[in-house]
Amino acid sequence: MNENPITNVLVVGVGGQGVILASNILCEVALRAGFDTKKSEVHGMSQRGGSVTSHVRFGEKVFSPLIPSGQADSLLAFEAAEALRYCHEVKDGGYLIVSTQKIIPPIASGRRGLKYPENPIEECKKVCAGHVIPIDAEKIALELGNPRLTNTILLGALSKNLKIDETVWRDTIAQMVPKKTIEVNLVAFERGRNSEIK
Amino acid sequence: MIEMNEKKVLLFGNEAIAQGAREAGVYFAAAYPGTPSTEILEVFATFPGIYAKWSPNEKVALEVGIGASLSGTRTLVCMKHVGVNVAMDPLMTFTYTGVNGGFVLVSADDPELHSSQNEQDNRILGKFAKIPTFDPSDSQDCLDFTKLGYDVSEKFNTPVLLRETTRIAHAKSLVKIGEWKEPVRGQFFKRDTSRFVMMPIFAKSRHTFVEARTLELQKFSNEWEGNQLELKDPEIGIITSGVAYQYIRELLPNASFLKVGLVWPFPDEKAKKLAAYCKRILVVEELEPFLEDEAKLIGIKCEGKKYFPREGELNLDKVALGLYEAGIKEIKPTIKRGTEVLPRPPVLCPGCPHRGVFMALSKLNADVFGDIGCYTLSALQPLESLHTCLCMGASIGNAVGVAITSTEPKHPPVAVLGDSTFLHSGVTGLMDMVYTQANMTLVILDNEITAMTGGQDHPSSGRDLMGNPAPKINLEKLVRSMGIEKVEIVDTYDFDEAFKQIKSAIEFPGPSVVIAHRPCALFPKKAKIKPYYVKEEPCTGCGLCLKIGCPALSASGKKTAKGLDIPVIDATVCTGCTLCVQVCKFDAIDPITIEEEVTV
Numbered sequence: 001m002n003e004n005p006i007t008n009v010l011v012v013g014v015g016g017q018g019v020i021l022a023s024n025i026l027c028e029v030a031l032r033a034g035f036d037t038k039k040s041e042v043h044g045m046s047q048r049g050g051s052v053t054s055h056v057r058f059g060e061k062v063f064s065p066l067i068p069s070g071q072a073d074s075l076l077a078f079e080a081a082e083a084l085r086y087c088h089e090v091k092d093g094g095y096l097i098v099s100t101q102k103i104i105p106p107i108a109s110g111r112r113g114l115k116y117p118e119n120p121i122e123e124c125k126k127v128c129a130g131h132v133i134p135i136d137a138e139k140i141a142l143e144l145g146n147p148r149l150t151n152t153i154l155l156g157a158l159s160k161n162l163k164i165d166e167t168v169w170r171d172t173i174a175q176m177v178p179k180k181t182i183e184v185n186l187v188a189f190e191r192g193r194n195s196e197i198k
Numbered sequence: 199m200i201e202m203n204e205k206k207v208l209l210f211g212n213e214a215i216a217q218g219a220r221e222a223g224v225y226f227a228a229a230y231p232g233t234p235s236t237e238i239l240e241v242f243a244t245f246p247g248i249y250a251k252w253s254p255n256e257k258v259a260l261e262v263g264i265g266a267s268l269s270g271t272r273t274l275v276c277m278k279h280v281g282v283n284v285a286m287d288p289l290m291t292f293t294y295t296g297v298n299g300g301f302v303l304v305s306a307d308d309p310e311l312h313s314s315q316n317e318q319d320n321r322i323l324g325k326f327a328k329i330p331t332f333d334p335s336d337s338q339d340c341l342d343f344t345k346l347g348y349d350v351s352e353k354f355n356t357p358v359l360l361r362e363t364t365r366i367a368h369a370k371s372l373v374k375i376g377e378w379k380e381p382v383r384g385q386f387f388k389r390d391t392s393r394f395v396m397m398p399i400f401a402k403s404r405h406t407f408v409e410a411r412t413l414e415l416q417k418f419s420n421e422w423e424g425n426q427l428e429l430k431d432p433e434i435g436i437i438t439s440g441v442a443y444q445y446i447r448e449l450l451p452n453a454s455f456l457k458v459g460l461v462w463p464f465p466d467e468k469a470k471k472l473a474a475y476c477k478r479i480l481v482v483e484e485l486e487p488f489l490e491d492e493a494k495l496i497g498i499k500c501e502g503k504k505y506f507p508r509e510g511e512l513n514l515d516k517v518a519l520g521l522y523e524a525g526i527k528e529i530k531p532t533i534k535r536g537t538e539v540l541p542r543p544p545v546l547c548p549g550c551p552h553r554g555v556f557m558a559l560s561k562l563n564a565d566v567f568g569d570i571g572c573y574t575l576s577a578l579q580p581l582e583s584l585h586t587c588l589c590m591g592a593s594i595g596n597a598v599g600v601a602i603t604s605t606e607p608k609h610p611p612v613a614v615l616g617d618s619t620f621l622h623s624g625v626t627g628l629m630d631m632v633y634t635q636a637n638m639t640l641v642i643l644d645n646e647i648t649a650m651t652g653g654q655d656h657p658s659s660g661r662d663l664m665g666n667p668a669p670k671i672n673l674e675k676l677v678r679s680m681g682i683e684k685v686e687i688v689d690t691y692d693f694d695e696a697f698k699q700i701k702s703a704i705e706f707p708g709p710s711v712v713i714a715h716r717p718c719a720l721f722p723k724k725a726k727i728k729p730y731y732v733k734e735e736p737c738t739g740c741g742l743c744l745k746i747g748c749p750a751l752s753a754s755g756k757k758t759a760k761g762l763d764i765p766v767i768d769a770t771v772c773t774g775c776t777l778c779v780q781v782c783k784f785d786a787i788d789p790i791t792i793e794e795e796v797t798v
């Protein structure tokens with residue numbers, strides 16, 4: 001049916017946002033669903049507020065640990081300007097799931113003309129070949145009483161377009177988050193999964 | 199699909215190397231941290247029944263490792279690619295002495311310079327040292343090659359090099375793990391003067407040994423099934439190693455392949471078989487034309503760097519483009535260009551103790567000879583107050599050279615380096631600074647940790663890698679003992695005082711040292727959040743606070759009456775270091791009290 005049986009998910013954000021944790025959970029889900037799985041990321045500078053990307057690929061057999069240009073089935077973006085930076089990587093008919101959160105880097109504060117994009121999500125809609133799905137994950141997380149839940153909410157939204165059984169997701173999340181937060185994480189996952197597609 | 203009955207787990211290359219070492223019965227491991235190698239020791243140190251340590255630098259790590267091997271212990275030593283340069287001196291003669299306990303040296307190369315100062319290809323150093331050199335293509339290779347490395351090391355009496363790259367070290371793939379072996383620990387050092395005293399009379403015959411060993415290793419390389427020869431399509435044969443294998447294999451699944459796991463000695467017979475079978479041979483490898491040169495040396499007609507770049511990492515797109523240019527793929531791959539978005543470079547953290555030093559040096563307009571560590575980020579906007587960076591420890595020597603040769607210095611020379619870097623290779627530079635009585639200042643940024651690589655301990659941090667307390671080298675006593683008379687200890691959170699002391703050190707005629715002491719805001723424990731906020735009322739929008747380059751501060755979007763930006767502090771990351779408060783001339787930044795916190 002599909003000449004390329006590999007699913008490519010690119011996860012992007014800013015150091016400290018939980019990009020790596022999210023891609024770890026995704027890998028584990030793919031693995032449990034029975035796929036050969038690879039992921040690649042560059043750490044090092046990630047803790048210093050730099051831009052962070054993680055490539056996750058799964059399928060029958062995966063060779064390259066990196067996603068080819070413009071071939072992401074899904075792009076999961078934790079930050080709006082980072083979504084804009086990478087949204088051209090989404091393939092035709094793919095998905096950009098983007099948190100509406102904005103993190104303005106110090107470099108935009110100087111007087112040297114570097115500007116944070118005015119409306120990054122609108123711009124994504126112009127550039128991105130796939131569907132753009134913005135989510136106010138921060139707001140949902142606050143409603144649920146814990147800002148750290150943005151991660152799981154975004155994964156919930158991502159899960160909808162990856163043909164992996166929901167129970168695999170739920171089981172994996174339950175195993176990978178701290179025990180005390182399992183319930184609320186599963187609620188967060190559900191909220192993300194059912195978040196409206198605009 | 200994965201066979202669920204096999205025990206397969208997803209591991210980073212670095213985790214797989216640690217696991218491979220443990221499965222081979224390695225007892226002892228030493229390293230100096232460096233991206234992308236650091237996690238190998240961090241993982242190995244969590245295993246029971248072993249000994250793992252950080253050394254002050256790579257040369258010492260290797261020397262300690264050689265000692266462990268001489269006692270008969272199976273030993274692992276790890277470093278980043280440039281670390282091998284530091285360790286090259288012992289390595290070049292260790293190859294002569296050979297090992298007692300099996301010995302694997304890991305070099306983690308960094309094509310694309312994700313976090314390095316150059317992108318050298320250390321397969322060349324393996325060949326130079328005449329030691330068998332493995333180049334894994336995924337995490338399974340990492341485990342298998344490491345494990346096998348110990349048998350090769352002992353069988354052929356040689357140190358072994360495992361050369362990985364960032365995309366191997368920091369990529370996860372499925373690995374079948376095996377049983378741990380009882381760690382192999384030697385009993386004692388057995389004297390053998392003709393092998394271990396490398397003076398000319400003995401070293402000469404060891405060189406003869408090395409040449410004979412090379413011939414044996416050459417045979418092994420041709421026999422070993424890890425140098426995989428797969429004869430399929432007779433039109434095109436690929437010689438490849440490392441991560442490049444994954445890209446070309448995905449793009450040309452039906453080609454004939456020689457996947458080289460042991461790149462030196464090069465499996466020449468296998469390469470000749472491939473060449474005899476295929477009409478055309480392409481060599482696909484990252485960085486230098488290592489395999490290509492080896493193949494050409496034995497007379498194989500092949501092409502490589504003609505189509506595939508020598509700089510940076512490869513990826514599917516670059517390899518596909520090379521295949522198009524070589525006339526193998528008909529369609530030119532299109533690489534989509536993204537939207538220009540403002541860059542998001544890494545920055546000094548909120549509460550970073552280095553910030554105050556660079557604010558002061560910028561104000562004093564010093565020529566700053568820098569070094570490698572988090573503080574190198576001060577070369578960029580907005581601090582822009584660090585003017586050289588070459589390799590670890592170079593700052594002091596560079597400043598000495600400038601100080602003693604400049605006829606009309608424009609600015610005072612100041613060398614700046616971190617505590618870990620100082621202990622790594624700054625101490626000898628300091629000796630030269632004293633010896634020549636260079637008129638300059640050395641600032642040691644003492645944050646009690648190796649921060650840049652993720653917070654590793656060092657000989658002055660007070661802890662060891664296995665979580666035990668350790669003696670702390672006293673930097674002040676060390677510096678004074680060398681004969682520096684002008685030594686100032688400053689707290690960089692007190693900007694005025696720090697500025698005054700740094701200025702007085704710079705004005706001092708002759709060599710002076712400032713130790714800027716304040717623990718790192720991130721390691722070993724994250725600094726507590728004690729946030730401040732900007733009061734819109736007295737704030738004039740002068741922008742001074744934004745110039746200190748703290749990521750907690752940004753333009754709020756609100757303007758003053760005069761249309762200037764009013765900054766805002768991100769209360770979730772502000773550590774309350776108060777540097778912005780100290781530079782504010784209008785008293786416009788206050789701590790958030792509990793009540794205010796509710797409304798913010």
Ligand SMILES: Cc1ncc(C[n+]2csc(CCOP(=O)(O)OP(=O)(O)O)c2C)c(N)n1
Binds near residue numbers: 233256314573648
């Ligand atoms: C020879 C060599 N080994 C290791 C590294 C990796 N590395 C870069 S900076 C650094 C240490 C930085 O620690 P420190 O000097 O204490 O400064 P900090 O990052 O804590 O500010 C290391 C290990 C390197 N670049 N070169």
